Amino acid sequence: MSGTGIGARVLRKEDFRFITGKGQYTDDVNRYGQAHAVFLRSPHAHAEILGIKLDAARAMPGVIDIFTGDDLAADKIGGLICGWMIHSKDGTPMKAGAHPALAQGKVRYVGDHVAVIIAETQAQARDAMEKIVVDYKVLAPVVAMADAVKSGAPVLHDVAPDNTVYNWALGDEAATQAAFAKAAHVTKLDIVNNRLVPNPMEPRAAVGDWDSGQDAFTLYTTSQNPHVARLVLSAFIGIAPEHKLRVIAPDVGGGFGSKIFIYAEETVCVWAAKKVGRPVKWVADRTEAFLSDAHGRDHVTHAEMALDASGKILGLRVKTQANLGAYLSTFSSCVPTYLYAPLLSGQYDIPAIYVEVDGLYTNTAPVDAYRGAGRPEATFVIERMVEVAAREVKQDPAEFRRRNFVRQFPHQTPVIMCYDAGDYDAALTKALEMSDYKNIGARKAESAKKGLLRGIGFSAYIEACGIAPSAAVGSLGAGVGLWESAEVRVNPVGTVEILTGSHSHGQGHETTFAQLVSERLGISIDNVAIVHGDTDKVQMGMGTYGSRSGAVGMSAISKALDKIEAKAKKVAGFVLEASPDDIEFKDGKFSVRGTDKEIDFASVALQAYIAHKFNGQELEPGLKESAFWDPTNFTFPAGVHICELEIDPATGVTRIDRWTAVDDFGNVINPMIVEGQVHGGIAQGVGQALLEGAVYDASGQLVTASYMDYSMPRAGDLPSYDVGMTQTACPSNPLGIKGCGEAGAIAAPPAVMNAITDAIGHEGIDMPATPLALWRAIQKAAPRAAAE
């Protein structure tokens, strides 16, 4: 079975339906008698609602009903929650303002939800929406973080009079101060991590349904974690108890974090289905996605790095302002804290680190996890700092990194994490070779002849994935455990169904999970079905994000397969009349050690169900096992990406010439899929560095709310990628997997910006380095030279 087992480049099982147009996304779900919902959104960044007039809208053709925040409150539907408690350094809990699904008295960002119109068709709902009259008292908005903390700034939430959610810190301040006191050189840098909009190509959507006979709800939704959605909608928002609420996430068209969260729209759709006695469907248009999907990143940081005379890093000091938007989204609070600061040690042995993070409210869309979530922000800080430090002390950036690499494992950093395994030298050496680094000088000269600026930039990233050990995250404030569940159902004919709490939104679980089963049970992947995304089928699970589905989800499957194998050996023992201890299982066959007596897996499955060879007192019939896997540690994928690019100083246009990626993901199930994840991640990282940026104007209007205004990376903006791997098995899970889903997005931005600053010869440029920004930066440095 090696052809379809672990490590094989198996073509994806799910592809047939996608390439033939038979995928089933939420917008493809149509329930009999469904009505359509459209949300009236705030046109103001900050305003009080003095009154809402619905009469004219109610009289419009096709309108079934219209609801506002008062209706939700009357039904005791709770607000949206943030599931991770962060404490400020003075010990006070974070200041979480109420987050009603439909506004109550006040709107806090453009796109905030004011009312929902339910009509026979979407077009009729939109027409009726035009007739709603809302009397707003417009308030001054807070848009920039710098303004949020000024005294006398407008206040978003009464609980946070200084618009500050928390002032959080991590690390040893005194030890870090001492490190700086003895430094031979200090590198200082101001760093902006630009705000992004995740933009999965499938917009969010929801279909709520209510069964009057059972008083039970079904919600179809674009979710990366349907069980968490059910838990929150049930236990916190109060839609219905969990056994009366089924959440189905069918095929999901990308997520990148933005479909983790529990939003207003699905909450309202499922609630409204009972109110109107009809299924209620909502599908976001792209502008709504820009306005109301949780955004990503948006940090402003000042960082300082202390070095000794030889270029060894002694300490790192970081102060970050993190924009959390107008409300705390589901996991927003942990992103700029526990998913950020613990990664600031990078791949380096840094004795002392101190990080302070202020989480701030502004009148902008909520900000939460986006591919990498905190780790790209951390990597951007440390990898820019290291590159600039190397330049300042006149050392080769690759060798400067090598001098400071962690070499002993396990390695305890000063910021929580204990790196379990890795070989950073190996990845760097391989990347230098693949990128032909030794000839960069000649290539730069060649570009210069053509009047172009060539630059090379490194990014030696590390991330913490396989999220996460439940007790550990619990001690840091998480409201949930982060294990994963699996159930293995062997049918009497030997085919297998795997029920998993992970949920693919493009990662190819139907293939990779089947490969694990194929490897372990010696059966064809065609005989394995993966069941996911439905809370009525899979009992409980935590979903897919944080590169966890391999390391955590598959570990749960592996554990359940251990139990299947143990039980099947007992069955085989009865059939072959031998002790289970003497039964060997290999290549799909059970045999009695030292004899030629054997039976294949499918026959054992049949025997388990017909139960003729044993009785129920000796052994329970059937072959079905389940397991929960709680990781023992985070996993630590790491690698080196090298970006080489050319800039035309006359236009500021950047062309990426080559991209080298060497990643250590531990053991790999399907290299084809892993490489695809790397490609996609790099594209998003390059997008952040060169093209993308969510821009609010001074009044709080999102001026980048369509693909005409927000520059998505297109094929012509990107290179092909040269992807290589090194491998150190991960000791923290049974499969040795580290995870690969976020690496590219984490690694890429500093690689690009280090290359750009190398090319232009100074550090005065922020992301996105658009042609205009670059042209200006080049002019600033050498106005005459560029003009000549």
Added chain:
Amino acid sequence: MASVTLSVNGKSVTRDVDARTLLVEFLREHMRLTGTHVGCDTTQCGCCTVHVNGEAMKSCTLLAVAVDGATITTIEGLAKGQDLHPMQAAFREHHGLQCGFCTPGMIMSAVDMVRRKGTDLDDKTIREELEGNICRCTGYHNIVKAIHYGAEAMGKAGTAAE
């Protein structure tokens, strides 16, 4: 209301629709051909690409009444039963899709690209020609590869001229 008659994937259909009905709505809602997707509202992403009288067009920006009488091919009409079109096969073979949401539009655009540019497509041409199709998952690397080999396969199979 307006009456619209189209030939969709080889079948003639007539429907009375609201005059503002877009072609993509006609396909998705009236014909339940949900393989054609909607990813934006500004004609930028290409998720909705179908063939109208043999040419790739974005069905999100066409009124159904405006193409009355046209022959439409959607992603559902590309394979002959279980026999995949060479371009579909190439996307699978070269891992040119992840979440699959952009994929129908990508494939329909790619087939049209071959019709216009021939079966020998270099990377630069493919990347330029994909200007109207956005994919957020793949980073395009494998899409470019898939289209290159798909075009080649279309040449060999003689489907390029269709």
